[in-house]
Amino acid sequence: MTTHHLTTPDETALCAWLGQAAPGDIIEYHRGFLAIDAVPQSARLPERQRQELVRVARRAIWAADNGFAHPVQRRHGTDDYSYFLIARPRPRGRCVALETLTTAA
């Protein structure tokens, strides 16, 4: 089991980690207070970084919804949390036969 940290919000890096992670691997995708950091009015992050944080947060929820990882958070203090994803075993999910796609196209 390894723990990985995203030093800056990066949706592509998060997806790459999800694709390579072994079950039990952990990534900290944000440190702070996500609900506040993600809104423009807070001005706690540069605008470009804030927008990427929103995308990262949505991707984390997407990963949880699709069975890739468990979303977890740890409280360090007031308005200070670590937001983690813990990789799950690869979900079986739905399979789509490639023949059906090529026929449809």
Next chain:
Amino acid sequence: MPPSISPADLQFLLREADAAARRLRRKLRLSHDDVEDLRQELLLDLIVRFRSFDPARGSLGAFVGTVMRHQAGRIAARVNRERLLYGISLDEAIPGGEGICRGDLVAEDEGLAALHGQPTDSFAATEHRLDVERGVGILRDGDGELCAALSHSTVDELAAVRGARSTLYRRVKEIRLALTAAGLRAA
């Protein structure tokens, strides 16, 4: 003086060339259209070498058989060499296959690598296919069809038909990220 070819000898040469060409076509698994070319090559070589035929040393049948066997070997070597150099078209029709192309006979786990003499891993190929099918399964409805359409068209071409190029690019980015999260690397 080299012996002249009598009409009877010519008929014999034509028959032998015809039979040898058909044998060679079957051996090389060429199409029926290639018989005429093979026959002409065999016959031309035979006529060129006919001046060295000496009836005192052997029969015409033995001479023709030897010359054609050697020429057929050279043709077969050339065809096989060209196949190795240029590969084989997957769209090439299989003789007598009732419309079946060569691509239909190549197993999925062999792929193009096998045709070019490269190592193949059938287990890895099958697992990769399953990974792709599972990856497509997590995409939103309609994105799978977009992937299939992008396999033979560019985003610009699709945008000309479907409109909204920026929307298409956003969907492509979303697809890439989802497939990356599913463990699929870009080709």
